[in-house]
Amino acid sequence: MAEFTPTQLQSKGVTQLQDQAILALQDVSISYSGKAAVSKVSFPIAKHKITSVIGPSGCGKSTLLRALNRMNDFIPNVTTEGKIIYNRQDLYAAEVDPVEVRRNIGMVFQKPNPFPKTIYKNVAWGPGINGRKDSMHELVEKSLKQAALWEEVKDRLDESALSLSGGQQQRLCIARALAMAPDILLMDEPCSALDPISTAHIEDLLYRLKSSYTIVIVTHNMQQASRISDYTAFMEMGDLIEFGKTRQIFTKPHKQRTEEYVTGRFG
Amino acid sequence: MAIRSSIRKGGVRWGEFSIEVGLACCTLISVITTAAIIFVLVKETLGFFSHVTPAEFLFGTRWVPLLKPSSFGVLPLLWGTLIVTVGAAIIAIPIGLASAVYLSEYASAKVRSTVKPVLELLAGIPTVVYGYFALTFVTPVLKTVIPQIQVFNALSGAIVVGLMILPMIASLSDNALRAVPDTLRQGAYAVGATSYEVTTQVVVPTALSGIMASFLLAISRAIGETMAVTLAAGATPNLSMSMLESIQTMTAYIVQVSLGDTPAGGVAYQTLFAVAALLFLITLLLNIISQWILRRYREVYD
Amino acid sequence: MAPRGIHARSTAETSLRKRHARARLFALFCAAVTWAGAALLMLLLYQISVNGFKWFDVQFLTSFPSRFPYKAGIKSALVGTLWLISLVAIISIPIGVATALYLEEFGKKGRLGRMVEINIANLAGVPSIVYGIIGLAVFVRGLGLERSLISGALTMSLLILPVIIIASREAIKVVPMTIRHAAFALGATRWQTAWSHVLPASFPGILTGVILALSRAIGETAPLIMIGALTYVAFLPEGPMDAFTALPIQIFNWVSRPQEEFHELAAGAIIVLLIVLLTMNATAIFIRHRAEKKRG
Ligand SMILES: Nc1ncnc2c1ncn2[C@@H]1O[C@H](COP(=O)(O)OP(=O)(O)OP(=O)(O)O)[C@@H](O)[C@H]1O
Ligand SMILES: [Mg+2]
Numbered sequence: 001m002a003e004f005t006p007t008q009l010q011s012k013g014v015t016q017l018q019d020q021a022i023l024a025l026q027d028v029s030i031s032y033s034g035k036a037a038v039s040k041v042s043f044p045i046a047k048h049k050i051t052s053v054i055g056p057s058g059c060g061k062s063t064l065l066r067a068l069n070r071m072n073d074f075i076p077n078v079t080t081e082g083k084i085i086y087n088r089q090d091l092y093a094a095e096v097d098p099v100e101v102r103r104n105i106g107m108v109f110q111k112p113n114p115f116p117k118t119i120y121k122n123v124a125w126g127p128g129i130n131g132r133k134d135s136m137h138e139l140v141e142k143s144l145k146q147a148a149l150w151e152e153v154k155d156r157l158d159e160s161a162l163s164l165s166g167g168q169q170q171r172l173c174i175a176r177a178l179a180m181a182p183d184i185l186l187m188d189e190p191c192s193a194l195d196p197i198s199t200a201h202i203e204d205l206l207y208r209l210k211s212s213y214t215i216v217i218v219t220h221n222m223q224q225a226s227r228i229s230d231y232t233a234f235m236e237m238g239d240l241i242e243f244g245k246t247r248q249i250f251t252k253p254h255k256q257r258t259e260e261y262v263t264g265r266f267g
Numbered sequence: 268m269a270i271r272s273s274i275r276k277g278g279v280r281w282g283e284f285s286i287e288v289g290l291a292c293c294t295l296i297s298v299i300t301t302a303a304i305i306f307v308l309v310k311e312t313l314g315f316f317s318h319v320t321p322a323e324f325l326f327g328t329r330w331v332p333l334l335k336p337s338s339f340g341v342l343p344l345l346w347g348t349l350i351v352t353v354g355a356a357i358i359a360i361p362i363g364l365a366s367a368v369y370l371s372e373y374a375s376a377k378v379r380s381t382v383k384p385v386l387e388l389l390a391g392i393p394t395v396v397y398g399y400f401a402l403t404f405v406t407p408v409l410k411t412v413i414p415q416i417q418v419f420n421a422l423s424g425a426i427v428v429g430l431m432i433l434p435m436i437a438s439l440s441d442n443a444l445r446a447v448p449d450t451l452r453q454g455a456y457a458v459g460a461t462s463y464e465v466t467t468q469v470v471v472p473t474a475l476s477g478i479m480a481s482f483l484l485a486i487s488r489a490i491g492e493t494m495a496v497t498l499a500a501g502a503t504p505n506l507s508m509s510m511l512e513s514i515q516t517m518t519a520y521i522v523q524v525s526l527g528d529t530p531a532g533g534v535a536y537q538t539l540f541a542v543a544a545l546l547f548l549i550t551l552l553l554n555i556i557s558q559w560i561l562r563r564y565r566e567v568y569d
Numbered sequence: 570m571a572p573r574g575i576h577a578r579s580t581a582e583t584s585l586r587k588r589h590a591r592a593r594l595f596a597l598f599c600a601a602v603t604w605a606g607a608a609l610l611m612l613l614l615y616q617i618s619v620n621g622f623k624w625f626d627v628q629f630l631t632s633f634p635s636r637f638p639y640k641a642g643i644k645s646a647l648v649g650t651l652w653l654i655s656l657v658a659i660i661s662i663p664i665g666v667a668t669a670l671y672l673e674e675f676g677k678k679g680r681l682g683r684m685v686e687i688n689i690a691n692l693a694g695v696p697s698i699v700y701g702i703i704g705l706a707v708f709v710r711g712l713g714l715e716r717s718l719i720s721g722a723l724t725m726s727l728l729i730l731p732v733i734i735i736a737s738r739e740a741i742k743v744v745p746m747t748i749r750h751a752a753f754a755l756g757a758t759r760w761q762t763a764w765s766h767v768l769p770a771s772f773p774g775i776l777t778g779v780i781l782a783l784s785r786a787i788g789e790t791a792p793l794i795m796i797g798a799l800t801y802v803a804f805l806p807e808g809p810m811d812a813f814t815a816l817p818i819q820i821f822n823w824v825s826r827p828q829e830e831f832h833e834l835a836a837g838a839i840i841v842l843l844i845v846l847l848t849m850n851a852t853a854i855f856i857r858h859r860a861e862k863k864r865g
Contacts, residue, residue, distance in 0.1 A: 071453060076376070100585065103459030113450035116473050125468070126458030131584050173454065180458050286760045290671035293664045297689050297734065300727050304699065307706045362606045369599035382607075388850050389610055391781070393788025395817045396839050399824045400613045403620070403832050430613070433606055463592035484694070491696025493791040494817075498824055518698050518791070525705070525795050543702045547695065554694035558687070 022047040022214050023068065023105075023184060027082035030063050030072065036238055037063045040082070043233050043243040045184070050206060050215045052225040052246070055235035056261070061218040062110075064235070065186050068216065069105035070098040086184075103130060106182035110189045112169035114161035114176070119153050122161045122172055123179045130180070139179055147175035148205050167198025174205065178213075185209070187217040191224070203228055222262060226250045234258050308547060311540030318534050324541060330504040330515075332538045333524075343504035344542060347421065347514035351496055352489045354425025354510060355432060359489075360482055363436030367478075370437070371444035372466050383441070389434040398498030401427040406499065419501025419513040427495050432485040439484065443477025444470060476560045483557035487550045493518040517546050617843075621836030629837055633803040634819065638830035643838050645802045646819035649718070650787060650845075652806055653815055656722035657729065657786050662779055664726075665733030669775075672734075673741045674763045693731035700728040701795025709796050716797035719809040724792050729782040736778020740771040773860030780853040784846050790817035816842045 021044035030038040038060040045051050053061045066072045067080055070091060084091040091101055114122050123140045132139070140157070144150040149171040153164070161172055170190060177185055187206075191199040206215060206228050219225050225232055225246065232249040234242045234257075242249060242258045253259045316324070319339040327340015370379050406423045409416050416422070447470050455465040471478070501513030502523050515523070524539055624638075632642025668689075676682050704724030714720045744767050752762040768775075793815055801822070802814040816838055823835035 069457065071457065074449075074453065074456065097585070097589070099459050099461055099589070102457055107453075107457040109450060109453065109457075111450060113448070113454040115451060115454065115469055125455075126460070129460050129464045129468070129588075130458075176454070176458060280758065283758050283760050287671075287675050290667045290675060293667035294671045294676070294685060296664055297668060297692060297730060298685065300692060300703075300730070301688050303707060304695065304703050307703055308699075311706070362602050365599045365602035366606055369596075369603040373596050373599060374603075382603075384850075384854055388847070391784060391788070391846060391850060393790065393817055393842065393846075395788070395790045395820050395824070396613075396617070396843070399820065399832070399835055399839060400616065402824055403836075404613075404616050430609060434610070437603075437606070461588050461592035463595040464588070466595070487694060491698065493696070493698045494821060498821070518696065521698055521702070522791065522794055525701075525797070539702060540706075543699050547699050550694060550696055551691060554691055558690060 021045060022086070023216075024085040025064075025082070026085065028064070028067060028084060029081040030060070030067055031079050032063075032075070033077040034079075038067070038235075039238045041235070041238075041240040042082075043240060045214060045216055046231060047214050048210060048212070049230040050210055050217060050228055051231040051233065052229035053216065053218045053233045053235065054220070054222065054225050054261075055241075057220075059235045060238045061235060062188050065107075065188050065216065065218050068184070068186055069102050069107055071102075071107060073098055103180060104182055105184045105186060106177035106180050108170070108173050108177050108185065108187040108190045111193050112166060112173050114164070114169050114172050116160065116162055118158050119161050119164070119172060120157040123175050126176060126180045143175040143179040144172075146178050146205075146209065147171045148201055149175055165198075167194045167201065170194060170198065171202065171205070174202070178209075182213070184214045184216065187215065189218050189220060192220065199224075222250075234261065236261070304547070308540055308544040311537050312544045315534065315537035315541040318537070328506060330520075333527075333535055337534075339538065341517075341542065341545065343506050344515060344517045344520050345545075346506050347496075347500065347504065347519070348490055348516040350421050350510060350514065351424045351428055351500060351516055352486060354422065355429035355489045356482070356486055358426060358429030359433045359436055359485060363433050363481075363485070364440055364478065366433075366437040367440035367444055368466060368471070370441045372462065372470065383438070386434045386438045390438060392431075393494075394431060394492055395494040395498070397427040397431045397495040400430075401495060401499030413511060416511045417501070417513050419499065419503070420511050421500050421514045422510040424496045424500035424514075424516075425510065427499060428489050428492055431492065431495060432489050435488065436481050436485045439481030440474075440478045443474040443481065446477065447473045476563055480557040480561045483553050483560070487553035487557070490553070491518065491546065491550050493522060497522045517542050521546075614843075617836045617839050620833045621838075621840040623833050624837040625840060629834075630841070634801055634814075634822075638828070638834055641831075641834055643816065643819055643841060645805055646814050646816045646838065647841065648805050649798075649802070649813040649815045652718050652809075652813060653721055653725065654783060654787055656718060656809060657725045658779075658783060660722060661726040661730050661733055661782070665730050665779070665782075666737050666775060668730075668734045669737030669741055670763055670768070673738055674759060674767060689731050689734055693735060696791075697728055697789050698791040698795060700724055701792030703727070704792060704796045715810070716799065716812050717810045718806055718813045720796045721793055721798055721813065721815070722809070724796055725786045725789065728789065728792060729786050732782040732785065733779055736782065737771070737775045740774025740778065741767060743774065744770045773856050777853045777857045777860075780849050780856075784849040784853075787845060787849075788817055788842065790821055793818050794821070816845075 023045040024042075025044070026042050028038060028041045029036065041064060053064065055061055063072070066075075068084060068091070072078045072080060080092055086101075086105070089096060115125065117125070120140055123143050124136050127136065127139060141150060141154075144153060149168060152168060153172075156163075161169065164172060170193070174190070191202055194202070203224060206217070209215065217225075217229065229246045232244065232246045233240055234249060234253075234255075236257060242253060242255045244254075249258060250262055253262060324339050324341050326342065327338060328342050329338040329340050330343045331338045370382060374382070401423045405426050406416070406418065406420065409420070409423055451469055451473060452465055455469045460468075496516045497519040500516060500519065502515050502519060503513040504515040504520065505512070507514065520542055521539055524535065629642045630647065631644050632640060633644050634646070635641040672682065672685065676685075701724060704720060704727070708714045708720040708723050709716060714723075748766050748770065749762055752766050757765075798818050799812055799814050802812065806813045820835045820838045820842065823831040823838065826832075
């Protein structure tokens with residue numbers, strides 16, 4: 001389905017992925033005002049798996065992630081080249097509607113960004129504008145339960161989302177994304193603003209979501225990447241250095257740079 | 268240079284102390300200003316109320332202060348101010364808000380960075396200029412459309428006062444919209460919203476208190492506005508429902524009296540202060556409300 | 570159905586098309602309204618220049634007002650405005666900046682400080698005509714300063730003082746705390762710190778605020794009418810105690826006359842006034858811009 005040449009994938013060490021890929025990046029290059037931030041990156045994203053993207057600060061992880069649901073459209077002077085294939089369609093083809101893309105590929109941001117509305121409305125708003133009318137209550141409850149937040153907020157759904165703690169806000173943002181029942185969930189360092197307990201909460205959550213969602217997560221936390229993800233992409237200065245099964249990347253990486261980076265963090 | 272070896276207090280530093288006292292005295296001036304405003308207004312208004320009862324002043328429907336038999340009902344002046352202000356708000360609020368939305372959500376950085384200073388410049392055009400515009404352009408144009416309109420009329424005043432407060436509303440509302448963090452917009456786009464939904468359902472509601480504050484400030488400005496309405500709307504205090512007739516606002520009345528030679532101490536002189544006191548109270552109330560709203564809105568973001 | 574969109578959800582898709590149409594319409598509406606508003610305001614400037622330049626020449630700038638339009642000019646008004654604004658600057662700038670310094674650098678940030686702050690914010694919103702009335706009662710009548718330049722200048726100073734204070738405080742606030750701490754760590758007193766570090770660092774911001782405040786004073790008409798600036802002055806003031814007229818008063822006088830020629834004279838005077846204001850604003854923007862560039 002995803003159009004990779006076998007050699008391309010072989011060189012990255014993953015062939016069996018070809019058929020399960022829900023999203024495939026092909027020679028994706030992104031630049032800001034002509035300054036390259038991501039160059040010629042190709043790798044597949046497996047369905048119902050967690051793929052993590054790691055690499056030093058400024059290497060282009062967020063830039064790449066935002067390209068996957070066209071959030072880069074909102075940054076002026078961004079140019080994106082190459083193809084990102086989703087359901088046989090290039091996300092950047094002229095006839096593709098970015099709004100439609102984002103309905104199917106949701107995103108959770110680095111810092112929690114709940115709307116300054118009630119907890120209930122935060123979850124219900126996305127489905128609401130997208131035409132859902134009935135059984136909204138059930139959907140809100142289900143999403144909040146999926147995000148492991150329901151028990152904490154079920155009695156205060158009409159309170160402002162801003163009254164929640166940072167970790168709760170982030171789980172609310174996850175619930176907000178889940179309420180759209182996206183095919184793919186993109187997460188950019190979702191735990192970086194959180195304490196260890198909230199982080200553990202969210203890691204548990206991701207693990208449970210895996211059975212029904214495809215997740216791409218950017219993280220600086222090596223342990224987190226190795227704990228929760230099935231595949232890992234390692235980037236440096238805009239280049240994809242190595243992509244493969246997480247266990248392989250962390251135990252016997254093919255590239256020396258990968259090994260240095262991965263072990264360096266472990267100390 | 269002498270090396271100071273003691274760290275004990277060496278008495279008061281007189282230089283430093285006198286400077287501080289001097290600065291404090293300057294600060295006192297603004298407190299005194301407020302006190303003076305209140306003192307003068309209260310004193311003369313009380314003098315006025317020894318001739319005219321407060322009820323007669325506040326609820327009387329005829330304002331004939333300078334001719335015999337005189338009558339001191341302020342309602343016609345209040346009414347004049349009200350219709351000009353409401354008219355101005357009807358014009359300026361939708362246009363101002365739409366412009367603010369355009370500037371903050373749609374315009375390119377280049378358009379914004381040129382339009383914004385121009386707005387500030389326009390907001391600084393003296394009101395007498397708007398009065399000129401009303402009399403020499405707006406009223407003649409209105410006359411070709413509505414032949415029965417009077418030379419001095421409330422409509423023309425409302426239009427130019429609306430134009431006058433428009434840049435202020437656009438600029439302040441734009442600031443409020445800009446203060447909405449981009450992460451909120453992104454959060455909304457990420458669940459598949461269009462720009463219209465993001466703007467009207469997330470950005471504007473979030474900035475609502477700032478926007479409301481800008482409306483209130485602009486309305487308070489319109490109420491206190493003097494020269495444009497004096498020139499455009501005339502000097503005929505009445506309770507007419509028609510915007511095509513001449514009316515008189517509170518401010519225009521004050522100008523009218525002070526242009527004539529009114530001897531100090533008489534009732535006519537005191538009416539100035541009674542009307543000014545009312546004007547002061549109304550604008551003060553609006554300003555306090557808008558500051559209160561703004562304070563609340565700051566708390567949301569901290 | 571066209572192979573459009575990712576995922577064919579047929580009913581959702583037609584409604585999405587509607588939502589897109591609405592979004593485009595809304596954007597278009599906002600842009601159109603903005604440019605319409607801008608066009609109206611430009612019309613104002615256009616109309617003024619068309620009428621005003623008919624009379625605009627050297628004679629207009631160097632003649633006294635007159636009953637005969639072709640002889641009339643703005644000499645006394647222009648000189649009066651210059652006098653007035655100089656006096657206002659001398660009075661209001663030191664007081665305003667001193668107040669801002671005291672509030673930011675010396676005063677305790679307690680209850681009293683908050684009250685003074687609220688007081689100043691409210692003073693900024695008092696209609697100018699109320700200041701005019703206070704000027705009339707206190708300066709003209711109370712202190713017996715008559716209808717003089719100094720009465721006008723004092724009234725105008727009270728009017729713009731809150732504006733200067735607020736702008737200066739904003740400028741002082743953005744000076745980083747670390748600079749103050751560095752100075753205090755060297756044993757400097759509050760005043761030494763304020764004078765040699767805080768003031769220089771906030772100078773561009775203060776200057777910008779002061780210029781904008783003064784340009785407001787130049788255009789204000791109502792307070793001057795209240796304190797009785799004269800509308801017909803065929804002499805130049807020689808000192809602060811002299812009677813005077815000013816540009817906005819002259820404009821008001823000419824606009825209130827029925828004859829068309831006087832309206833055109835008014836437009837001419839408005840052009841002069843706007844040029845003065847534009848120059849001041851441009852200076853302020855320039856200073857702000859340069860300071861921002863320096864800060865990096
Ligand atoms: N809006 C922008 N405009 C211009 N350049 C940008 C922009 N955003 C990012 N960049 C540049 O693109 C490069 C990649 O940035 P990106 O944010 O994708 O890195 P990152 O890997 O997510 O880093 P971090 O781990 O610190 O979040 C950097 O050099 C950055 O300076
Ligand atoms: Mg990042």
